[in-house]
Amino acid sequence: MGVYKAAIVTESGQNLIAQALANEKPLIFTSAKTSSYAYPVGTNVPALTGLQDVVQSAIPSDSKVLNSNVAQVSVRFDNDGIDQAYLIQTIGLYAKIEDGEETLFSVTQATTPDKMPVQSDVSPSAYIYNIQHTVQNASQITLSVNPAGTATVQDVMEIENPEFDDSGTVSGISSFPDFLNLVKSKMNFFQFFRNFKAGMQFVLHAGQIVNNCVTDNAGLPLSAAQGKALMDKYTQLYSDLNTTNNNLSNKVDKTSLSSYALKSDLDSSKLKSMTFTARSDEYAQITIGNPGILICAVSKDYLLVRQDNGTCRVIGNITQVELSFKRNVEVSGIAFYV
Secondary structure, three states: OOEEOOOEEOHHHHHHHHHHHHHOOOEEEEEEEEEOOOOOOOOOHHHOOOOOOEEEEEOOOEEEEEEOOEEEEEEEEEOOOOOOOEEEEEEEEEEEEOOOOOEEEEEEEEEEEEEEOOOOOOOOOEEEEEEEEEOOOHHHOOEEEOHHHOOOHHHHHHHHOOOOOOOOOOOOOOOHHHHHHHOOOOOOHHHHHHHHHHHHOOOOOHHHOEOOOOOOOOOOOEOHHHHHHHHHHHHHHHHHHHHHHHHEOOOOOOOOHHHOOEOOOOOHHHOEEEEEEEEOOOOOEEOOOOOOOEEEEEOOOEEEEEOOOOOEEEEEOHHHOOOEEOOOOEEEEEEEEO
16 A cells, blocks of 8 residues: 655645635635656655646545644545556645636655556456645635535445346356455455356355255255265165175076075075166166066166165166266166076
8 A cells, every 4th residue: 555745735725725715715626636757856846736747637526624724635546447557656636716727736745656557347446545735724714526526316326226247147257266366455346246146156055955866956966964875875785785795606607697506595496597688767767577586686887776666776887986876777787586
């Protein structure tokens, strides 16, 4: 942030003060101008009637007497239309009496100047200066500013009911971190709301979290609790499959799985097998046609879980350790039945 010396009232400014006191007429602050020129030490500042290397001009927004001898004028400069950055070395305040000629009232010089950046829709910038002057009998002078520089009712309404681009699409914002990176100090009020709506689309809301296994919307996230329930189920199913496989005796006939013997109460002589190909339905289930009672089914790509109704639920891909139910996929494997 810049540092500026106390404002110096020019000789022309002193004349305006004298006229305002003598004629009891208001002192009107008409404009303020910035200059990129740093006046060298020894410059007769009170004798200046204008600024060198003027870059910007603005209309003061407010003026008031702070105490009996201090008059303050407020002015705002922004980077709208600035195509080359510059240092605000000097600020000149201009004033007049009624219909008189505008003249340089005071000069404020920088010790450490502010830098006005190039215009940017992403990060607009502005500086507000409250320029204070030591003026004898300031309380006896009526101060005013150009009405064009004051906020109108319409200006206030636009803040209370801001109009901004609410399409939710902003170039450069494709994630929430992108939005955060564009939030800057002194950024434009309306651009913040535009960017905010675009950025919030990438924030996960509690109402979007799914706590079931029947939603097929790929854009919605699964809750941690439901994920654990699925993992527990998968672990149990995998354990049951290992148990079933361990109950199968050593393979006798390598050309047919029907020669496997079960280490259980099941009569192994009645155990038969068949190859099958089936497509899973919308519930991720397959029906294996066989002449007997289905014991289990295996596939190299999917985990097949036998259900009470004789169908199998398809889960996979087991080679990639997936936990999702597989709908409308073709499944090939071997079924065991008695």
